[in-house]
Amino acid sequence: SQTIHQWPATLVQPVGSPLSLECTVEGTSNPNLYWYRQAAGRGLQLLFYSVGIGQISSEVPQNLSASRPQDRQFILSSKKLLLSDSGFYLCAWSVRHRNTGELFFGEGSRLTVL
Amino acid sequence: KNEVEQSPQNLTAQEGEFITINCSYSVGISALHWLQQHPGGGIVSLFMLSSGKKKHGRLIATINIQEKHSSLHITASHPRDSAVYICAAGETSGSRLTFGEGTQLTVNP
Numbered sequence: 522s523q524t525i526h527q528w529p530a531t532l533v534q535p536v537g538s539p540l541s542l543e544c545t546v547e548g549t550s551n552p553n554l555y556w557y558r559q560a561a562g563r564g565l566q567l568l569f570y571s572v573g574i575g576q577i578s579s580e581v582p583q584n585l586s587a588s589r590p591q592d593r594q595f596i597l598s599s600k601k602l603l604l605s606d607s608g609f610y611l612c613a614w615s616v617r618h619r620n621t622g623e624l625f626f627g628e629g630s631r632l633t634v635l
Numbered sequence: 636k637n638e639v640e641q642s643p644q645n646l647t648a649q650e651g652e653f654i655t656i657n658c659s660y661s662v663g664i665s666a667l668h669w670l671q672q673h674p675g676g677g678i679v680s681l682f683m684l685s686s687g688k689k690k691h692g693r694l695i696a697t698i699n700i701q702e703k704h705s706s707l708h709i710t711a712s713h714p715r716d717s718a719v720y721i722c723a724a725g726e727t728s729g730s731r732l733t734f735g736e737g738t739q740l741t742v743n744p
Contacts, residue, residue, distance in 0.1 A: 559676075564639075564734040565721065609676055624668065624732075626678040 523548035527612045527627030534634055540585075540599040542630050544612030547593065552614040554595040555624070556587055559609040568610075571595060572617060607634045638662045639724050641735035648742050654709035656738045658722030665725070667698050667705045668732065672719040681707070681720075712742045 527544045534540060546552050556568040567580045569587035577587050584603060588596045595612060612627040639660045648654055658667070669681040682689050682696040684705075689696050693712075698705040709716055719739050725732035 562736075564736040565723070565732075566734075567732065611676075611678060613678075623680050623683045624670075625680065626670075629676040629678075631676065 523614075523625065525612060525614055525625055525627045527630055529630060530628065532630060532632045534602050534632065536604055536634055537601045540597070540602050540606070540632070542597040542610055542612075542632075544595045544597075544627055545593055546595075546614045549593070549614070549616070551592060551617050553617050554589060555613040555615075556595065556597045557611045557613060559611065561608070565611070569597070602632075602634045604634050607632055638733045639722055639735040641720075641722050641738050643738060644736070645739045646741070648712050648740070650713055650742055650744050652712050652742075654707075654712050654716070654740065654742075656707045656720050656722075656740070658705045658707070658724075658735055660703050660705075660722075660724040660733070662724055662733055667696075668723040669696050669705075669707050670721040670723065672721060672737065674718070678721070709740075714742045714744050717741050 524547045554571045557565045558568055559565050568585060569577055569579055571577050571589045574589050574592055585597060585599050610630045610632060613624045615624050642657045666683050666685050668683050670678050671681050672678045681694060684696055684698050686698060686700060693710045695708040707720055717740055719737040721737045722735040723732040
């Protein structure tokens with residue numbers, strides 16, 4: 522069966538520090554991968570999605586970046602965090618090349634920037 | 636005006652009640668997703684539908700493409716159903732989904 526792992530679960534970082542959130546998927550190949558952010562009291566916002574290794578699409582310009590060094594690994598990074606980067610970050614995957622877009626989410630990473 | 640609107644924003648029910656959460660969207664879509672977010676933050680996909688009705692256990696999702704409206708129903712609600720329910724509309728893949736802000740459901744015993 523397919524599983525998705527995301528870490529760390531909780532992170533408290535000072536303004537200006539770097540960030541790295543990691544997500545891996547097991548049990549499937551060639552997944553579409555997504556990074557979402559949920560700010561307090563707001564809906565989910567798509568940050569990045571990837572349809573393959575090294576292929577990243579950015580939905581919202583910001584100081585975050587994403588990378589996909591391996592087929593089932595998706596990393597969200599920042600060189601210098603801002604206060605506005607605080608939020609709940611969710612990694613997700615969906616099956617590619619099928620007429621289904623069901624999303625499978627990781628457990629999320631709660632980031633607090635102080 | 637948001638492209639995806641849910642109502643109500645908050646809903647409190649007694650155990651056993653029939654629950655309905657509504658979602659209206661203004662974008663053209665190929666699929667409508669219903670998601671459940673647990674208190675800890677984790678999100679589970681409940682349904683993805685493009686027409687008609689789907690049922691899974693006590694949960695039923697319907698969509699009316701012409702009216703651009705979808706509903707999520709919970710029969711015989713239970714305290715463990717307490718969660719945030721999120722509607723998302725867009726392309727079949729997850730890359731172009733527009734999310735509603737969610738409905739906080741609390742079911743009291």
